[in-house]
Amino acid sequence: MQISAQITHFHGVGIPFEIDEMPVVTTSEDVLVRVSLSTICGSDLHTVSGRRGADTPCVLGHEIVGTVAAPTNVRSATDETLQEGDRVTWSLTTACGTCDYCVNRNLPQKCETMFKYGHARSEGESALSGGFATHILLRPGTAIYRIPDAVTDREAVPVNCALATVVNGLLTIGMQAGETAVVHGSGMLGIYAACYLRENGYERVAVVDTNDARLEVAKRFGATDTFNPDKISVADIDAALKDVTDGRGADLGIEVSGVTIGIPNLVTWLGIGGRCVTLGYVYPNAHITVDAHQLVTKCITLRGVHNYHHKSLGTSLDFVEESRTRYPFGELIGKTYQLADINTAFQDAMDQAAIRIAIAPSL
Ligand SMILES: [Zn+2]
Ligand SMILES: [Zn+2]
Structure with missing residues (x-):
């Protein structure tokens, strides 16, 4: 089955985001995820405002939840079988597991061959690499976690960066x-x-x-x-x-x-x-x-401290599952926009309209 994805491209400071359509090409090593919800993180705002540079065009967005969109043999970070339809979140960065940072320094988040979602130039195999798109391809070295059933998408979405x-x-x-x-x-x-x-x-x-x-x-x-x-x-x-x-x-x-x-x-x-x-x-x-x-x-x-050790993501999901009745995590997410309204969504985020502004690509 041929799947096509819609992706939003950031081209530079002051230039409105553009939506592009492209065919999805997967390999047996990747996990194709359909994005359910993404939030605009403070670092996305740093990029869009020009406080820090970005290789453009770039698909921004790294606080993401989604569902596995195709059968896969890749296993989760807790060594479970991943099934099509599973709700998942994943580490912001990939790690090779063999370099000095991964093996000797307990800093897999600074792996020599680290790839960071939502921060890369969008081209070739890195085209589907950000959250402001209908699909994202998770590559080898990503720690993928299933989201506990009790935890909603809104509660889970900023967990893989902020929490x-x-x-x-x-x-x-x-x-x-x-x-x-x-x-x-x-x-x-x-x-x-x-x-x-x-x-x-x-x-x-x-x-x-x-x-x-x-x-x-x-x-x-x-x-x-x-x-x-x-x-x-x-x-x-x-x-x-x-x-x-x-x-x-x-x-x-x-x-x-x-x-x-x-x-x-x-x-x-x-x-x-x-x-x-x-x-x-x-x-x-x-x-x-x-x-x-x-x-x-x-x-x-x-x-x-920069980025995080992927185990902190598992700890974070457990924390939200255990404490969600005491803290209204879902209310931290303000208005949710369609992909086509990404420029308005970013303006809201710049204006601090809510702690987080969300984009739901399949709305
Ligand atoms: Zn972030
Ligand atoms: Zn490494």
């Missing part, structure tokens, strides 16, 4: 029940960080953002304290955090805002022995100025 990145970052920096955390940024990653920390024993999670509506969302996802730096000074936030930590300051800082004041603020707010993980600077030239004297005298650990 898995947060979970991987928090597992890397280390969590300890009873600590106080401060999250810089109340977008999708910050909101996920708040509820993941609470479910891991953090009784106090402060979230900082200049958008009050997003801070209100964070409260529904476990934030115990919220601060808007447009309304309260860095020094007053510091005092408030010290108030609730017996004068110590925060134990853990999570930078997910991507604004360059994020790390300097967190370094100010952390106490002695504090740890800070940054996931937010996914565009170049994000230069920061930090008082390194504070880093030294407070014995602060500062850790950058």
Whole structure:
């Protein structure tokens, strides 16, 4: 059976997306997936606004859920048989399993031959490589997970970028029940960080953002304290955090805002022995100025983390399945557009109309 796919192409800053049609060519090594739902991630916005470069034309979109669209012998990450019709999500990056990063450094997400969905030039065998399309081809080295039946598409769609990145970052920096955390940024990653920390024993999670509506969302996802730096000074936030930590300051800082004041603020707010993980600077030239004297005298650990180990995706799916009755994950997804309306969808996302704007290619 000949299948044809509709794909949207990003051609460059200021140029509207175009829809193209192409025949689907599969091999026995690929898994063809029909895209059910994709969301516009902050990094898609970085690309479209020109904050970071992209090889064009490019099919953007990497937060995706879909169904297996053709019979396959490829097995899931948990070694199950994948059947046509299975609802799936998958690792953002491929890994070869044999290079130095994969084998010795526990960084398969930085594999020497890594391929990243939604970020590649769309041509030849990479033509079906992004989520803003009716179909995507998953290549060897992708960790594919079946989505638990109880978890809806809306609850699952940002998991393979935003949540898995947060979970991987928090597992890397280390969590300890009873600590106080401060999250810089109340977008999708910050909101996920708040509820993941609470479910891991953090009784106090402060979230900082200049958008009050997003801070209100964070409260529904476990934030115990919220601060808007447009309304309260860095020094007053510091005092408030010290108030609730017996004068110590925060134990853990999570930078997910991507604004360059994020790390300097967190370094100010952390106490002695504090740890800070940054996931937010996914565009170049994000230069920061930090008082390194504070880093030294407070014995602060500062850790950058990019992408995620694919096992964090499995952990993330389990987390959503277990905690979905306590947090309204599906409500983080705002308006859902057809593929043909992708330009309007991106405008909504730029205007921060919702935490995530979605595109359903088969609407
Ligand atoms: Zn993303
Ligand atoms: Zn590798």
